[in-house]
Amino acid sequence: MKPKFAFFGAGNLGLAHAGHMAMHGYDVSLCNRTGSKLQPIVENNNKILLTGAVSGKVRIAFVTESYEEAIAGRDIIVICTAAPGHRYTVGKLLPFLESRHRIVLHPGYMLGAVEVHRLLSQHNLADIPVSELESSLLTCRSEGGNTTNIKAIKHRLGFATLPAHRNWECLSPFLALYGRYLHARDSIMETGMLNLNFIIHPPISLLNAAAIDNGQRFLQYHDGVTEHVANLAEAMDNERIAVCNALGIPTTSLHEWDKIHYPTHIGDSSTLASAFRTNAAYSAIYHPDTLYSRYIWEDIPYGVMPVISLGAALGAPTPAMEAVVGICKAMFRMDWDREARTLENLGLGGLNKRELLQFMITGNA
Template sequence: MDRSLRYCIIGAGNGGIAMAGYLAMIGYKVNLYNRTLEKIFPLMKEQTIYLTGEENGYGVLNKVTNNIEEAVKDVDIIMVTIPAMGHYDIAKEMAPYLKDGQIIVLNPGRTGGALEVYETLLRERKKNNIIVAEAQTFIYACRATKYNHAHIFKSKKEVTLAAIPAIKTNYVLELINEAYPQFIPAKDVLETSINNYGAIFHPAPTLLNSGHIERGAPFEYYTEGITPSIGNFLEKIDRERMELGRMLQVETLSATEWLRETYGAKGDSIFEAVQSNPAYKGLQAPQGLHIRYIYEDVPYSLVPLESIAHSLGMKTPAISSIINVAQLMTNIDFRLEGRTADRLGLEGLTIAEMHMLARRGTIVKRRLEEVV
């Protein structure tokens, strides 16, 4: 099989270590970038990542660096695995060194990630011949167990992906499907952004289990942390997300249906499906509250969902309540720092114009005389 594609993985966290190790293991040339030198210094000496779990083996990396120019030089595909709060900054850092035709894939984009990165590159480069794509979720349920070890609990059966411009989605898939056949096309990045299940499964269970988490009490995050009553609350958040999807004319799956299609989990409710999901078995709760489940998923998942909904006149009591609790607990104004409809360029647009922006990266206004 052809392994001539060159990858760069941005971020040496749980997902980045797993993805870099896997791609190197199956024969690709892989660069790994991390901004903080201390985190990757041991890997710079021994450029090997070991995988356990669903995938077993090891991959030898081509390069490990904290120099962004070195990382992205001459690569074909840049897989960004850092939290969404870093998407804007990493886009600015990469912009001077990118070459026309390179592909950036956000893994995942959360809500509005590709729109934010595309606009940032357009502004920084004064043009944009870079393809920016986003995955609807991360391909693995995984954990980095050491600086050079990752355990992959389970790969998702299907993950939707869309590019800006949308006519490039199938081109991106043709390239990455050799390594990841699970990626399938979405119509545009509005679809991948609205079908952001991290918004359902991360902030609310974390906040509603915050007492146990702050005490350091060990428990399985999903199977023990999502009780029947918490599952009931997640259903309400999910219904608001799906209602927004219907308003935007975006195809949506309920979180329960997504668990069934992605993991084969059975159940008539979120609670039942979570309990039957083998991929969630053994995934432990975090050891504190300063984690991306709050500091990423509230401002970059829930805030844009709320903001886009409100711009269309839709109320979101369940989503808004979690944002409010997160703000009260952390003393941070997530609405101020997060992705709003205005920041994403969606404020004041019609639904047709939102899709035009998502599919083309720009809006073409028809002249009045053409309409009359």
């Protein structure tokens, strides 16, 4: 019998993923913390309209604002919120969670599974496994109301679990539908280090800041990634790779990552800039009309700053990343130090390389 899924977050990804699984016969519920995003779905008899690479109208079994109702009788909890929503969502679910549940962060960003595992442990729920995808499985954008456009399904996307020995148990329910697209990674450190939004998003936003402030609409990747923007992204990416090498974990460059996950979509893969500018999956994806978007407010504290903290612990310099964070703090007059998923904020400060890797496998230092 197929497991039952509860999806949290009715944004681009949550709407698309819940709809795609329901289209293939899975019993899914959909929950969002605010009812306004759910109202167009409810008004359409709980139906979601999928367009693009996957198309059709599908009915969601249950749509609700109630966290308790959303997981009643459900087996797998899929959290499709932005990274700041991981802790919030699990916090709301704490009174209703049982040891039989499995939690999947789609995606996990950097150290998302660690943050959730820590919260669960504080409430005697450490036996609930926490999995994460390294990036969004579906490249998608909301078209408003109950409609979402799926532009592509990424290939060979990593999936890891804390603790690692439960990874197959947590991955297997997805394989009937996504076996071509998902594969197991050894640890959540690998998946976190391969969520590369934090490498490409901040350079685009920062180096196109005047255009964004002046209300100029432009395509996020096709217009926003020039060779100079890509140069900054590659400098940050080289630092990320150096941190991975210091940890002794496998990784790949942003350039190769894009080619791996979009094997049929890229017209010219000769450079990083050309790969982004000619990727058909990125067509009609516009940059948000404000700098106050997840491309800064998520990717800096939940992507860049965690890697900087890892680099500092391992003796791997990250000057380009530190420069980007410094510019963001000055531009936005904002300090993310208390919010960021750094090792110190997660209670992992002072651990050596062996202890860090052990924690990412077992959940215990």
